[in-house]
Amino acid sequence: MKITVAKNEREFDEMAAWRIIGQMLQKQDAVIGLSTGNTTKNMHQIVSEIYGLHPFDTSGVYLFNVDELTNLPRTYAGSCYAMIKSQICDSLHIPEERFIMPQTMCDDFDAECRIFERQLSKLGGVDLQMLGIGWNGHIGINQPGTPFGSNTWVSPMDDIFEARVREETKVADDYPLGGLTLGIKTIMMSKKIVLIAKGKEKAEIIKKAVEGPVTEEIPASVLQLHPNCEVLIDGEAASLLGTVNK
Numbered sequence: 001m002k003i004t005v006a007k008n009e010r011e012f013d014e015m016a017a018w019r020i021i022g023q024m025l026q027k028q029d030a031v032i033g034l035s036t037g038n039t040t041k042n043m044h045q046i047v048s049e050i051y052g053l054h055p056f057d058t059s060g061v062y063l064f065n066v067d068e069l070t071n072l073p074r075t076y077a078g079s080c081y082a083m084i085k086s087q088i089c090d091s092l093h094i095p096e097e098r099f100i101m102p103q104t105m106c107d108d109f110d111a112e113c114r115i116f117e118r119q120l121s122k123l124g125g126v127d128l129q130m131l132g133i134g135w136n137g138h139i140g141i142n143q144p145g146t147p148f149g150s151n152t153w154v155s156p157m158d159d160i161f162e163a164r165v166r167e168e169t170k171v172a173d174d175y176p177l178g179g180l181t182l183g184i185k186t187i188m189m190s191k192k193i194v195l196i197a198k199g200k201e202k203a204e205i206i207k208k209a210v211e212g213p214v215t216e217e218i219p220a221s222v223l224q225l226h227p228n229c230e231v232l233i234d235g236e237a238a239s240l241l242g243t244v245n246k
Ligand code: GLP
Pocket: 035, 036, 037, 038, 039, 040, 066, 067, 131, 132, 133, 134, 139, 140, 141, 161
């Protein structure tokens, strides 16, 4: 793993934004996976701003998000579809047919998972996956204990996140919610992965993911085995790393 530590949050956001732009400039039909969350909001904004100032060719670029909530309409502002569309697709003029996302409402999510995977592989696979990390080490929505061999599937969500979604959407406690996510194996098939994290609340999990044992209990630790993975973090998220702070 290559570890890059940004001096501060602003530098982190800019460096991460340039990983996305760089991939688009390098390969005009790049297939790029994104992640939602607080970590990525600013970087998406910066990509949009730079495109606004100095437009580049996005006419062949494909975007998707690593995961999506199930059983809530795409119009819910917390759906990954809605967030990625408004944060980056619209400003970069990525049309619907080059924004690859699973359906959020459907009768057969297993089939939807296969369709999602097939679409990405028909495009030649994922060139770049920008990957956030959850407080418990989850990547996409793959929670601790998810087998490293998992394909794209509907995973349970972490309790804190699920509680927030239920609160926001006011769905009943027994209404089935899940997270359709690229599986760990599917994520590992990306040609390049950039794991991104900022802030001191991510320091502990970054240490476990980067320096701890490779274990299914910390899904992100599998990235230690990826041949082309960069860990891009700010100083706070890097603060417990022995390798960086020696
Ligand atoms: C959610 C998303 C993940 C994301 C994670 C980190 O769980 N499904 O894809 O990586 O949040 O979120 P944040 O950046 O807000 O910490």
